[in-house]
Amino acid sequence: MQGTNGNGHHDGNGWLLRVRGLTKIYGEPDTTTLESTGPAFNSNICPRSHAIVALNDISFDLYPGEVLGVVGESGSGKSTLVQMLYFDQDPTSGAAHFRAVDEGQTNLFALSNQRKRHARNHLLGMVYQNPRDGLNFGFTAGGNIAEKLLMAGTFHVGRIRERSSALLTRTEVPVGRMDETPAAFSGGMQQRVQISKAIANSPPLVFMDEVTSGLDVSVQAKVLDLIRQLQRELGVSMIVVSHDLSVIRMLTDRTLVLKHGHVVEHGLTDQILQDPQHPYTQLLVSSLL
Amino acid sequence: MGYVAVKGGQDAIDNAAELVEYYRWRERPQPIETTQVRSQFRLLIDKVMGEGSLYSPEHAALALQQVEGDVFEAAFILRAYRATLQRRFYSDTLNTRDMFVQRRISSAFREIPGGQVLGPTRDYTQRLLDPSLARDTPGIDAFLGEFESRIDRTKLRGVTSFSKVIDLLMSEGLMRRDQYTDEDRRVVDITREAIKFPAPRSARLQMLARAETGGLMCIGYSTMRGYGESHQTVGELRMGTVPVRITDQSGRKRYIGRIKVTEAEMIGRVAVKKKGALPLLSVGYGLCFGQNETKVICMGMLDSALRNPNVNSPGNNQEFVLYHTEGVESYGFTNHLKLPHYVTFQAGLHNLRDVVDRAEKQRGVRAAEFAAVAAAAAATPKPRL
Amino acid sequence: MVEDVKFRASYNFAFIDESTKKEVRRKILKAVCIPGYQVPYSSPEMPISRGWGTGGLHLTLSLIGPRDVFKIIDQGSDASVNACSLRQFVKRMTGCEVTFDTAAATLIQSRHRVPEEILTDKQILVLQVPQPEVLRGVERYEFKTRQMHAEADYAKIWVSLYEAYVRFGTMMRGSGYPIRVNGRYIATPSPIPRWDVPNLSMAHCLYLFGAGREKRIHCIPPYTKVEPLEFEDVLFHVEAFPGIRCAASGEDNAFLDEIYDDEGTRKFVINDSNFLDKVRSGPRPSQRLFTNPD
Numbered sequence: 001m002q003g004t005n006g007n008g009h010h011d012g013n014g015w016l017l018r019v020r021g022l023t024k025i026y027g028e029p030d031t032t033t034l035e036s037t038g039p040a041f042n043s044n045i046c047p048r049s050h051a052i053v054a055l056n057d058i059s060f061d062l063y064p065g066e067v068l069g070v071v072g073e074s075g076s077g078k079s080t081l082v083q084m085l086y087f088d089q090d091p092t093s094g095a096a097h098f099r100a101v102d103e104g105q106t107n108l109f110a111l112s113n114q115r116k117r118h119a120r121n122h123l124l125g126m127v128y129q130n131p132r133d134g135l136n137f138g139f140t141a142g143g144n145i146a147e148k149l150l151m152a153g154t155f156h157v158g159r160i161r162e163r164s165s166a167l168l169t170r171t172e173v174p175v176g177r178m179d180e181t182p183a184a185f186s187g188g189m190q191q192r193v194q195i196s197k198a199i200a201n202s203p204p205l206v207f208m209d210e211v212t213s214g215l216d217v218s219v220q221a222k223v224l225d226l227i228r229q230l231q232r233e234l235g236v237s238m239i240v241v242s243h244d245l246s247v248i249r250m251l252t253d254r255t256l257v258l259k260h261g262h263v264v265e266h267g268l269t270d271q272i273l274q275d276p277q278h279p280y281t282q283l284l285v286s287s288l289l
Numbered sequence: 290m291g292y293v294a295v296k297g298g299q300d301a302i303d304n305a306a307e308l309v310e311y312y313r314w315r316e317r318p319q320p321i322e323t324t325q326v327r328s329q330f331r332l333l334i335d336k337v338m339g340e341g342s343l344y345s346p347e348h349a350a351l352a353l354q355q356v357e358g359d360v361f362e363a364a365f366i367l368r369a370y371r372a373t374l375q376r377r378f379y380s381d382t383l384n385t386r387d388m389f390v391q392r393r394i395s396s397a398f399r400e401i402p403g404g405q406v407l408g409p410t411r412d413y414t415q416r417l418l419d420p421s422l423a424r425d426t427p428g429i430d431a432f433l434g435e436f437e438s439r440i441d442r443t444k445l446r447g448v449t450s451f452s453k454v455i456d457l458l459m460s461e462g463l464m465r466r467d468q469y470t471d472e473d474r475r476v477v478d479i480t481r482e483a484i485k486f487p488a489p490r491s492a493r494l495q496m497l498a499r500a501e502t503g504g505l506m507c508i509g510y511s512t513m514r515g516y517g518e519s520h521q522t523v524g525e526l527r528m529g530t531v532p533v534r535i536t537d538q539s540g541r542k543r544y545i546g547r548i549k550v551t552e553a554e555m556i557g558r559v560a561v562k563k564k565g566a567l568p569l570l571s572v573g574y575g576l577c578f579g580q581n582e583t584k585v586i587c588m589g590m591l592d593s594a595l596r597n598p599n600v601n602s603p604g605n606n607q608e609f610v611l612y613h614t615e616g617v618e619s620y621g622f623t624n625h626l627k628l629p630h631y632v633t634f635q636a637g638l639h640n641l642r643d644v645v646d647r648a649e650k651q652r653g654v655r656a657a658e659f660a661a662v663a664a665a666a667a668a669t670p671k672p673r674l
Numbered sequence: 675m676v677e678d679v680k681f682r683a684s685y686n687f688a689f690i691d692e693s694t695k696k697e698v699r700r701k702i703l704k705a706v707c708i709p710g711y712q713v714p715y716s717s718p719e720m721p722i723s724r725g726w727g728t729g730g731l732h733l734t735l736s737l738i739g740p741r742d743v744f745k746i747i748d749q750g751s752d753a754s755v756n757a758c759s760l761r762q763f764v765k766r767m768t769g770c771e772v773t774f775d776t777a778a779a780t781l782i783q784s785r786h787r788v789p790e791e792i793l794t795d796k797q798i799l800v801l802q803v804p805q806p807e808v809l810r811g812v813e814r815y816e817f818k819t820r821q822m823h824a825e826a827d828y829a830k831i832w833v834s835l836y837e838a839y840v841r842f843g844t845m846m847r848g849s850g851y852p853i854r855v856n857g858r859y860i861a862t863p864s865p866i867p868r869w870d871v872p873n874l875s876m877a878h879c880l881y882l883f884g885a886g887r888e889k890r891i892h893c894i895p896p897y898t899k900v901e902p903l904e905f906e907d908v909l910f911h912v913e914a915f916p917g918i919r920c921a922a923s924g925e926d927n928a929f930l931d932e933i934y935d936d937e938g939t940r941k942f943v944i945n946d947s948n949f950l951d952k953v954r955s956g957p958r959p960s961q962r963l964f965t966n967p968d
Binding site (some may be wrong): 297298365366371373374475483486514608617624625628629631633636637 | 676685686689690691694697704714716718719721723724725726728748749750751754755756757758759771785786802805806814815816817820842843844846847850865866867868887889890901909913932943951
């Protein structure tokens with residue numbers, strides 16, 4: 001990986017995504033909220049105002065072709081993180097800069113609705129845990145992919161179908177089922193359609209939010225394998241969110257460990273798994289089969 | 290036979306109008322006078338005034354007579370009539386505390402200051418078909434004479450206005466006036482501008498006030514049956530006359546008369562969003578012209594429901610409730626299906642024929658392919674095992 | 675002295691009161707300035723049922739003057755019952771001259787058809803619109819469709835056309851085919867047949883669209899580009915009547931109605947009643963005809 005020193009830290013330039021001070025609070029915080037929540041207090045909830053601190057001052061960089069894992073238990077804030085980067089939610093404070101948008105000069109959260117939508121269509125991909133969040137079950141599988149291609153400016157039915165077929169074939173969805181609605185598909189196949197949709201416009205950055213958590217264990221491995229292959233083939237950067245360290249181990253180069261909205265540990269995935277420093281990470285690793 | 294152009298549309302509609310009159314009069318009945326409609330179909334008139342959004346019992350009576358009792362048409366006529374009238378003033382807010390109460394009940398408490406006044410209602414009668422009205426001439430004079438003789442005129446001065454039941458709840462702090470300060474409180478006139486959604490509360494209440502009673506009842510009922518969250522109590526239902534005042538061009542307040550209204554204050558709970566916030570009581574408000582209790586009760590329930598949007602239940606969905614309870618619009622659009630649609634229908638047939646043709650060609654192609662494959666298979670010698 | 679105006683029977687010129695007419699005209703101007711954009715307006719009640727042409731009437735009555743010559747058609751026919759009813763109303767409220775002759779009219783109100791004869795820069799065509807929101811079929815909520823138009827987020831309607839094509843081999847929009855106006859807003863041309871859609875683009879006349887029940891006005895100004903939504907490889911076609919001629923006039927190259935006579939035999943007749951009258955009695959009026967791509 002380019003630009004890294006021995007600790008797995010990059011040299012500061014050449015980043016693809018730079019996140020600084022990302023914070024998300026639900027409810028109405030007061031002045032004590034940020035200081036009275038976190039791993040030290042074993043809680044996200046402010047005792048006085050009852051506000052919930054989902055993320056507290058998160059910062060990280062992501063490099064081209066890199067896969068970043070975000071691991072933590074439910075309530076740690078990990079899904080919130082990618083949802084904000086995909087504009088599903090607004091942050092309370094913080095900034096994110098993306099090389100593909102104005103060469104990284106503009107804070108993504110300050111973009112107009114139109115530019116955010118453009119980014120979602122052309123520059124970002126998202127695969128949700130629940131296929132109903134990422135797919136429109138009123139359209140066919142092919143239609144879902146077509147939506148992305150249409151919005152990227154492909155108004156040619158033949159080419160749309162060609163590309164959709166190619167994507168579905170690559171994600172091992174039978175092309176003959178392209179004109180069916182995903183409602184009739186198994187969970188694993190629905191996730192494959194989501195993946196096809198997410199990479200349809202070859203975006204430089206894709207988010208995977210607990211993609212396999214809702215699937216049978218036997219199906220999970222195949223989907224994970226597919227994701228790994230695709231990432232290698234396309235060289236796309238990813239942020240992979242999971243509560244499951246085995247997923248993190250399989251897919252990611254570096255990892256952030258979140259607990260109660262804070263990053264308690266970060267570094268090369270291999271190093272963290274071999275030699276976890278923070279007690280919480282140690283706990284997670286110890287329960288890894 | 291040569292083609293005969295379809296002319297005579299005008300003749301057809303003139304004849305249709307005549308036929309309507311024919312069916313009205315052919316039994317040579319005794320014509321009803323408008324004053325009879327006005328006095329003996331009081332509740333129907335109240336419904337029509339409410340949905341026609343025009344307070345004038347005489348115009349409502351005339352409209353009903355004109356359309357032989359079709360309530361949708363009568364309300365429609367009043368609305369159209371209202372549209373031609375010039376709006377000279379907006380009245381001052383009606384103060385229903387000034388109401389001369391004819392009926393006033395509360396389900397929330399057994400006894401309330403001023404007492405429960407049942408007033409004129411058929412709620413506690415048995416719905417037995419009573420042929421006496423068809424048979425006998427009611428002895429009106431005798432009845433009125435006897436009734437009026439029982440009124441103690443010395444007590445008339447004692448009738449005062451009634452305080453509101455919700456005042457009790459507010460004084461105890463169980464209900465607060467400033468509950469919904471973050472909602473859109475602009476006052477708009479829905480007859481002067483098109484409403485966009487989400488609509489301000491003034492628009493929602495105006496639309497509910499002139500909504501079709503049956504439509505409101507249908508959706509209100511659904512919120513009670515699990516298609517929404519509604520667990521409300523009639524805090525107060527009152528019916529009577531209220532004074533109407535305007536401010537004239539010189540700034541003076543003028544009294545222009547009294548109108549009869551029905552008002553309901555439905556008590557529910559405020560939806561709690563923040564932890565630690567108290568689930569205080571809320572008011573769902575209903576008000577309409579005349580005596581129409583079903584309407585104001587449902588209006589109050591829906592006023593509350595619309596403050597808690599919920600995609601899973603139609604009664605909590607502004608666009609669903611307000612668009613579809615608008616009687617004149619729904620009556621018009623559903624019935625517009627009777628208009629000729631042959632061009633659009635035909636255009637659809639064109640499309641369909643293309644699709645069917647295509648499917649048949651496909652079948653033809655496949656059949657040919659299949660035949661070719663079968664022929665090739667038959668021609669190939671089978672391998673011996 | 676207080677005048678007894680209880681059951682007044684006299685009406686303002688053109689029925690609608692002057693301040694409402696002013697408001698409608700302002701909204702029309704706004705619609706002209708933003709081609710294809712749906713402008714909300716007050717849409718007062720009329721003595722005609724909602725869904726039966728109140729929007730068209732609002733436009734007509736706000737624009738009409740005593741010297742206008744008014745024509746009204748329904749499904750192409752001047753003699754159709756609803757056209758007769760509305761004509762009667764307009765005449766009673768304005769005293770204007772009314773005509774069946776397309777070329778003689780200054781203001782034409784129509785339900786679901788554009789006249790075959792070319793309209794000039796001295797004419798206004800008012801179209802009645804049942805559902806002005808072209809996205810309503812893919813999105814039921816008004817607040818969402820408003821946002822979609824504001825952000826030019828038209829993904830869903832494109833996907834619906836794609837899906838229809840994939841499922842049926844055609845884009846399955848017989849009438850009311852979606853159009854892009856002036857390269858920006860996607861709009862409905864009202865339920866006119868595809869035959870009429872090319873007529874909307876770069877026309878000399880002014881096209882106004884009134885939806886009374888839904889309370890929206892939109893406009894296609896003269897010399898504006900109007901493109902029916904199509905794919906590069908699946909192009910827009912108008913209806914074809916191969917080898918068929920009008921049973922009454924022997925002419926072709928006009929939109930034809932299917933009719934069944936008393937014996938159940940099917941015949942085709944030119945839909946536009948005034949155009950039919952003209953071709954049967956004199957020279958054929960000029961049209962703008964569209965050639966289907968191969």
